[in-house]
Amino acid sequence: MTTQSTPQVSAQAPAQIPALQPPSAMLAELTYRCPLACPYCSNPLQMGGRETEMPTDAWKDIFTQAAALGILHVHMSGGEPASRRDLRELVAHCASLGLYTNLITSGVGLTKASFAELAAAGLDHVQLSIQDAEAKSADWIGGYEGGFAKKLEVAHWVAEEGLPLTINAVIHRANVARAADMVDFAVRLGARRIEIAHTQYYGWALRNRSHLMPTRAQSEKAYAEVEERRERYKGQIVIDHVAPDYHAKFPKACMSGWGRMSMNVTPQGKVLPCHAAETIPGLEFWNAREKSLADIWTNSPGFNAYRGDDWMQEPCRSCERKTVDFGGCRCQAMALVGDAAACDPICSKSPRHDLIAEIAARDSAEEVAGFTPRRIERAREKSPV
Amino acid sequence: MTVEELAPESRPHLLRGVKLKNDQVRKTWVLLAPERYLRLNAISVDILQRCDGAAALSTIVDDLAEKYSADRTMIERDVRSLLNSLLEKRMLGL
Ligand code: SF4
Numbered sequence: 001m002t003t004q005s006t007p008q009v010s011a012q013a014p015a016q017i018p019a020l021q022p023p024s025a026m027l028a029e030l031t032y033r034c035p036l037a038c039p040y041c042s043n044p045l046q047m048g049g050r051e052t053e054m055p056t057d058a059w060k061d062i063f064t065q066a067a068a069l070g071i072l073h074v075h076m077s078g079g080e081p082a083s084r085r086d087l088r089e090l091v092a093h094c095a096s097l098g099l100y101t102n103l104i105t106s107g108v109g110l111t112k113a114s115f116a117e118l119a120a121a122g123l124d125h126v127q128l129s130i131q132d133a134e135a136k137s138a139d140w141i142g143g144y145e146g147g148f149a150k151k152l153e154v155a156h157w158v159a160e161e162g163l164p165l166t167i168n169a170v171i172h173r174a175n176v177a178r179a180a181d182m183v184d185f186a187v188r189l190g191a192r193r194i195e196i197a198h199t200q201y202y203g204w205a206l207r208n209r210s211h212l213m214p215t216r217a218q219s220e221k222a223y224a225e226v227e228e229r230r231e232r233y234k235g236q237i238v239i240d241h242v243a244p245d246y247h248a249k250f251p252k253a254c255m256s257g258w259g260r261m262s263m264n265v266t267p268q269g270k271v272l273p274c275h276a277a278e279t280i281p282g283l284e285f286w287n288a289r290e291k292s293l294a295d296i297w298t299n300s301p302g303f304n305a306y307r308g309d310d311w312m313q314e315p316c317r318s319c320e321r322k323t324v325d326f327g328g329c330r331c332q333a334m335a336l337v338g339d340a341a342a343c344d345p346i347c348s349k350s351p352r353h354d355l356i357a358e359i360a361a362r363d364s365a366e367e368v369a370g371f372t373p374r375r376i377e378r379a380r381e382k383s384p385v
Numbered sequence: 386m387t388v389e390e391l392a393p394e395s396r397p398h399l400l401r402g403v404k405l406k407n408d409q410v411r412k413t414w415v416l417l418a419p420e421r422y423l424r425l426n427a428i429s430v431d432i433l434q435r436c437d438g439a440a441a442l443s444t445i446v447d448d449l450a451e452k453y454s455a456d457r458t459m460i461e462r463d464v465r466s467l468l469n470s471l472l473e474k475r476m477l478g479l
C-alpha cells in the first residue's frame with residue numbers, strides 16, 4: 001500500500017478530546033498480494049498470503065459495523081486491492097451503507113471493464129500511486145515492467161468516469177530529483193489532489209533505508225520545488241505534502257493521534273491503530289473476527305495504550321505541542337530508541353535527537369544502488385508431517 | 386485548465402466524489418470529500434443543499450436572504466466565502 005500520509009480531517013476537529021470520539025476512517029487492507037514490489041511499501045515484512053485472507057462475508061460484516069460506529073471513509077487498500085475478485089461486491093456493500101469508498105491502487109490488475117463496474121457500484125474516489133514521473137525509472141522502482149503505462153491508462157478511465165483522482169507519490173533517493181515533475185504530471189493527468197510524501201521509514205522502507213534516503217540538500221530542494229507549485233496550481237490541484245521526517249524539527253502528528261481518528265484492518269482481520277503498530281512488542285491487538293469493532297475501538301488494550309497523555313514521558317508531557325503532534329510516532333520511537341512511549345526522536349527536543357542526524361549522515365547518499373524488493377514469503381502449504 | 390471564478394450567474398454544484406451526509410452518529414451534517422470531511426453548520430448545509438448545478442448563485446443568495454430575513458449583502462458574503470473555499474479545495478464546480 002502506497003499512501004504515506006495520515007488521514008486528514010477538518011480543521012474543526014477538536015485538538016484535545018475529553019471522551020473517546022467515534023473513528024472517522026478505516027484503512028481496509030484487503031490483501032497483501034501485489035504485482036508491484038516497491039522498496040518503501042508500508043506493509044509488514046511478514047505478510048500472510050491469499051489463504052490467510054478474510055472471506056467476502058467477513059469484510060462485509062466489518063463494513064456494516066464500521067458504518068454504525070461512525071466511520072465515514074473506507075480506504076480499500078492492500079497490497080493491491082484489485083487482486084481480490086470480490087472488490088466490486090465490497091465496494092457496492094460500502095456504498096449501500098453510505099460509506100465513502102476510496103480505492104488505493106497501483107492500477108495494475110484493473111481493466112477498463114472492471115473499473116467501470118467499480119464506478120457503477122458506487123466508488124467515490126481513486127488514489128493512484130506513481131513511482132516516478134518517467135516510465136523507465138518508475139517501472140524499475142516498482143519492479144514491474146509496463147506499470148507506468150498502465151497507470152496512464154487507469155488515470156484516463158478515472159477521468160472518463162468523472163471520478164475524482166488523487167495521485168500518490170513517495171519520494172526517495174531514486175526519484176527525488178523529479179518530485180516537482182510528479183506534481184506537474186499529476187496536473188496533466190487531471191488529478192484533483194496529489195499526496196506527495198517523503199518516505200517514512202517503516203516496514204520495507206525501514207529495511208531499505210540506506211538505499212532510499214536522499215541527502216538533506218536533495219530533500220530540501222525537492223521540498224521547496226513542490227511548495228512552489230502550490231501557488232501556481234491553486235484551484236487546480238490540492239497538494240498534500242508530507243515533509244521528510246529525518247530532516248524535520250518536529251515530528252508529524254502520526255495518524256492524527258494514536259487511536260484517535262482511524263483504524264487499520266489487516267487482511268486477516270486484526271484491527272490496528274496504524275499499519276506499523278504490530279512492530280511494537282507487547283501490545284495486545286484484537287481481531288474483528290472475534291470481537292465487535294465497537295468493543296475493539298473502545299476496549300482493545302493496543303488502542304488504549306497510547307491514548308490521552310498518561311503514557312507520555314518528558315519532554316512531551318509538559319510540552320505545549322503535545323495536543324498538536326501527540327509526541328510524534330510511537331512506532332518510530334520504538335524502532336529508533338527502543339521505547340514506544342518515548343518522545344519521537346525526530347523531535348529536536350528529544351534527548352535522543354542526535355541519533356537522527358547520525359542515521360541521516362550514515363544512510364543518506366546520492367547514489368542509487370539496489371533495494372530489497374517487497375515480497376510475500378510463501379506460506380508453507382502443509383506442515384511437513 | 387484555468388481557475389474558475391464565482392459570478393452571479395454561476396451554477397455551483399458539488400463535484401463528483403463530494404457528498405453531503407447527515408451523520409447519525411455525530412448528529413451533524415458533514416461534507417465528505419477525498420481524504421477529508423468537514424463538519425457543517427446549519428447555514429452551510431442550507432447553502433450547499435441549494436448548489437444543485439441548476440440554481441444560479443444570485444438565486445441562491447436571494448433565496449437564503451428571504452429564508453433568514455437577512456441582509457442580502459451579508460448573505461452573499463457568507464455564500465461566496467464558503468464556495469470560494471470549496472473551489473480552492475477542488476470540491477466545487479461551476
Ligand atoms: S508494493 Fe507498491 S504498489 Fe504494492 S502495496 Fe506496496 S507500495 Fe503499494
Ligand code: SF4
Pocket residue numbers: 250251315316317319320321322323325326327328343344347348349350
Ligand atoms: S517534545 Fe514531544 S510533544 Fe513536544 S514537540 Fe517534541 S514530540 Fe511533540
